[in-house]
Amino acid sequence: MSHRRDRAAEEIRRELSNLLFAGLPKGETPSVFLDRVEIAPDLSTARVFVSPSIPGQPYVEKELVAPLQEAELWLRQQLFKRMRIRRVPRMKFCIDKGKEHAKRIEHLLDEVKKRGGMGVLLFAMLWLPGLQGAEVQRYETSATIMGSEFRVALYGTERKRLAVVADAALEEARKVDRLLSDYLAESELSRVNREAASVPVAVSAEFFDVLERCLEYSRLSEGAFDPTVGRLMKTWGFYKGKGALPNRFSIWWTLRSVGYSHLSLDAQKRTVSFGRSGLELDPGGFGKGYAVERMIALLRAQGIDSAMVSGGASTLYGMGAPPDEPQGWRTEIRDPKARDRIVETVYLRDESLSTSGSYEKFFTVDGVVYSHIMDPRTGMPAKGALAVSVVAPSAFDTEVWSTALFVNGKSWAAGNVPDGLRVLFCGEGAECGWLE
Numbered sequence: 182m183s184h185r186r187d188r189a190a191e192e193i194r195r196e197l198s199n200l201l202f203a204g205l206p207k208g209e210t211p212s213v214f215l216d217r218v219e220i221a222p223d224l225s226t227a228r229v230f231v232s233p234s235i236p237g238q239p240y241v242e243k244e245l246v247a248p249l250q251e252a253e254l255w256l257r258q259q260l261f262k263r264m265r266i267r268r269v270p271r272m273k274f275c276i277d278k279g280k281e282h283a284k285r286i287e288h289l290l291d292e293v294k295k296r297g298g299m300g301v302l303l304f305a306m307l308w309l310p311g312l313q314g315a316e317v318q319r320y321e322t323s324a325t326i327m328g329s330e331f332r333v334a335l336y337g338t339e340r341k342r343l344a345v346v347a348d349a350a351l352e353e354a355r356k357v358d359r360l361l362s363d364y365l366a367e368s369e370l371s372r373v374n375r376e377a378a379s380v381p382v383a384v385s386a387e388f389f390d391v392l393e394r395c396l397e398y399s400r401l402s403e404g405a406f407d408p409t410v411g412r413l414m415k416t417w418g419f420y421k422g423k424g425a426l427p428n429r430f431s432i433w434w435t436l437r438s439v440g441y442s443h444l445s446l447d448a449q450k451r452t453v454s455f456g457r458s459g460l461e462l463d464p465g466g467f468g469k470g471y472a473v474e475r476m477i478a479l480l481r482a483q484g485i486d487s488a489m490v491s492g493g494a495s496t497l498y499g500m501g502a503p504p505d506e507p508q509g510w511r512t513e514i515r516d517p518k519a520r521d522r523i524v525e526t527v528y529l530r531d532e533s534l535s536t537s538g539s540y541e542k543f544f545t546v547d548g549v550v551y552s553h554i555m556d557p558r559t560g561m562p563a564k565g566a567l568a569v570s571v572v573a574p575s576a577f578d579t580e581v582w583s584t585a586l587f588v589n590g591k592s593w594a595a596g597n598v599p600d601g602l603r604v605l606f607c608g609e610g611a612e613c614g615w616l617e
């Protein structure tokens with residue numbers, strides 16, 4: 182029973198952290214970290230221990246926890262929806278005094294060092310054992326978002342804080358999904374897909390900025406990357422499916438509803454318009470990269486300096502370096518023809534790696550392999566490559582360019598790779614190699 186209670190407490194802590202990071206009903210964002218949850222043996226109540234998000238800042242306990250206690254009923258309702266459990270315990274929010282005590286001891290030791298010399302310092306350390314410095318720990322968690330497994334691995338000295346920050350990073354990916362998903366009817370992207378062919382659609386600054394970046398990628402790649410391939414992916418059966426061979430007329434007809442030149446952005450009014458009916462945005466070539474980029478920005482803002490974030494198996498970002506590997510986060514690139522063989526090892530230090538491969542989603546008809554990576558200009562799966570891996574400082578860049586370079590092929594890539602990108606090209610009939 183104790184094990185079940187501990188597991189439920191940890192799940193409540195994780196979901197509460199996500200809720201608090203997103204904000205309370207009145208718009209407040211509490212200035213606290215959620216440290217731990219303790220559930221009573223009869224499961225009726227739970228004590229939720231929090232600590233100030235800014236260490237050392239003076240506070241009044243009642244004022245710090247008051248917004249949380251006022252929102253207690255709403256929080257319990259949200260937990261019930263998220264966790265699907267029969268009963269959510271009543272919650273009492275309080276300051277984590279144990280954590281506060283540790284901070285006071287740290288402050289005492291600092292003062293001892295300044296004032297008392299080594300003799301007094303030795304005396305303090307004899308009486309306060311175990312405080313010679315916190316050990317660096319690794320914390321790792323994951324969640325299914327955008328139909329893929331997003332993972333976060335962090336290093337730091339406070340495990341509970343690492344858990345809070347990691348959960349917040351995953352919540353950031355969920356926010357991006359709610360913005361860009363073509364599966365969620367209420368997302369901003371879905372609303373644009375429904376309405377932009379009829380009227381200009383006013384959008385958020387974030388969504389507008391994402392589309393501006395997408396159009397720039399489309400121009401630089403000469404149309405190899407195109408965010409308007411939604412209808413094409415459906416024609417080929419890769420939307421919610423494994424793919425099926427369409428007839429030539431269907432492909433020709435679909436191409437009338439594909440093309441970034443039909444996507445218009447009005448920066449002054451911040452609106453999006455489609456010049457063709459049937460045009461549909463598809464986030465498959467940029468959504469996970471953008472989500473990883475946002476997660477990394479959040480981790481940096483929270484003071485994390487060593488982390489690995491992955492959006493599925495295709496896009497990774499290594500921030501800083503693990504304690505035992507100063508070169509960076511070791512990442513292996515596998516041979517697309519023999520997935521058990523490693524062709525390159527890359528150390529990511531404040532860099533992202535994305536790989537696009539024909540082995541990810543495909544189907545075969547009469548011995549011909551048809552991949553999910555489409556050439557938006559022809560309406561057909563791209564040919565000539567098995568996999569393309571791109572390393573760059575931006576996860577948005579690496580995801581987009583791994584697709585665009587796959588579509589355009591090695592000859593085009595050799596003369597048009599943007600500055601700051603490293604590209605590993607695996608052709609259909611050749612070994613993998615870095616482009617110079």
